[in-house]
Amino acid sequence: MQVKEALDKYGRTPDKLIGAMLAYQKSTLCNYLTEDDIKEFAKETKLPVSRVYSIASFYSLLSTEERGENIVQVCYDVPCYINDSVNIVNELEKILEIKMGQTTKDGLFTIEYSSCLGCCDKAPAMQIGATLYGNLTPDKISSILSTYRRKKDE
Numbered sequence: 001m002q003v004k005e006a007l008d009k010y011g012r013t014p015d016k017l018i019g020a021m022l023a024y025q026k027s028t029l030c031n032y033l034t035e036d037d038i039k040e041f042a043k044e045t046k047l048p049v050s051r052v053y054s055i056a057s058f059y060s061l062l063s064t065e066e067r068g069e070n071i072v073q074v075c076y077d078v079p080c081y082i083n084d085s086v087n088i089v090n091e092l093e094k095i096l097e098i099k100m101g102q103t104t105k106d107g108l109f110t111i112e113y114s115s116c117l118g119c120c121d122k123a124p125a126m127q128i129g130a131t132l133y134g135n136l137t138p139d140k141i142s143s144i145l146s147t148y149r150r151k152k153d154e
Helices: 003-010 014-027 035-045 049-058 078-082 085-096 138-153
Strands: 070-075 109-114 126-128 131-133
Touching (some): 003 014, 003 035, 014 035, 014 049, 035 049
Parallel strands (some): 070 109
Antiparallel strands (some): 070 126
């Protein structure tokens, strides 16, 4: 998908920009918006580059830095934090051999913090793509990640 295509599909007004940027970002292999992408969105919408960049850098679902194929977002709001999301992060970092905010060498995973994922009754929680995982324990993490590794191998 090209920038123009995303804007044609979602609309060129400022209120439609986030949807277009998300769709475009999802269609890219690198899972982020490059400087050139941001400039093209600005040009096509007649918005200042600074405004488009501020949108891309503010929303956690958008990124201006290269990320992995699977974005692992760990909720770090109060309910998850008090229910040991710290241990979930530690287990992810141990298994994936990266730190929060980094991407695995094979480009398969990036770990990020997220604000509330909307499932406080299942804390601690994380999301990979559109799939939500709750009531997490460090023991569950390996099994969840292996599902994504198998998908890549198929």
